[in-house]
Amino acid sequence: LVGHGTDLNDGDLVTRILFSPDGKLVATSGSDGTVRVWDAADGQMLLTLVGDPEEARHFSLAFSPDGRRLAAGGWSHTIEMWQLPDDPWSATDEDVAPLYQIPTGAGRLEQIRFSTNGERIVVVGSTGLAEIRDTDTGELLIGLQHPAGVSYAEFTPDGKRLMTGGQDSIFRIWALDLQELVTLARSRVTRELTDEECQQYLHRDACQNEE
Numbered sequence: 001l002v003g004h005g006t007d008l009n010d011g012d013l014v015t016r017i018l019f020s021p022d023g024k025l026v027a028t029s030g031s032d033g034t035v036r037v038w039d040a041a042d043g044q045m046l047l048t049l050v051g052d053p054e055e056a057r058h059f060s061l062a063f064s065p066d067g068r069r070l071a072a073g074g075w076s077h078t079i080e081m082w083q084l085p086d087d088p089w090s091a092t093d094e095d096v097a098p099l100y101q102i103p104t105g106a107g108r109l110e111q112i113r114f115s116t117n118g119e120r121i122v123v124v125g126s127t128g129l130a131e132i133r134d135t136d137t138g139e140l141l142i143g144l145q146h147p148a149g150v151s152y153a154e155f156t157p158d159g160k161r162l163m164t165g166g167q168d169s170i171f172r173i174w175a176l177d178l179q180e181l182v183t184l185a186r187s188r189v190t191r192e193l194t195d196e197e198c199q200q201y202l203h204r205d206a207c208q209n210e211e
Helices: 178-188 195-202
Strands: 014-019 025-030 034-039 045-050 058-063 069-074 078-083 098-103 109-114 120-125 129-134 140-145 150-155 161-166 171-175
Touching (some): 014 058, 025 058, 034 069, 058 109, 109 150, 129 161
Antiparallel strands (some): 025 034, 058 069, 069 078, 109 120, 129 140
């Protein structure tokens, strides 16, 4: 097979390989700045998705649970999301355009993961920031700051918690459900939270302190 370049001296290396959920497609990313989609059965290259042209080496790929979307990120600090054609075997590269290309605060992106229901994605990288974003729009929903770079993230099956790990050798589990966060916070403090604390930790404009 011919992949991302034919000569190692060109520096066009394959950086990530991923099967689609149904196993019919394979996505690969390369240091040439492209993401490619292949037929898993015979190795035929179906689509070449052009990434961010600036330093576009990709280190992370993710299919949505239904296999209809493909996300990529890497050196450019940008999350890129594509809607794949209904029939990739008869489509052309011109049929596919990014849904969005959004700069992140996570630095060089090490991993992208979809939630089980496909409604959210998490991106993590070299700055230690784990960003949870809306899949459809890329809007930032929650930012979780680590003291060191993050190389791994995974939603729990119910989507209520996020697991992360990285360069500080610590494995963390984050509660994402707002009410669970409120209950957890109140169980660990001996006073009511201030509005500033609710804004910083619970992503609320103000606290609603019920008796």
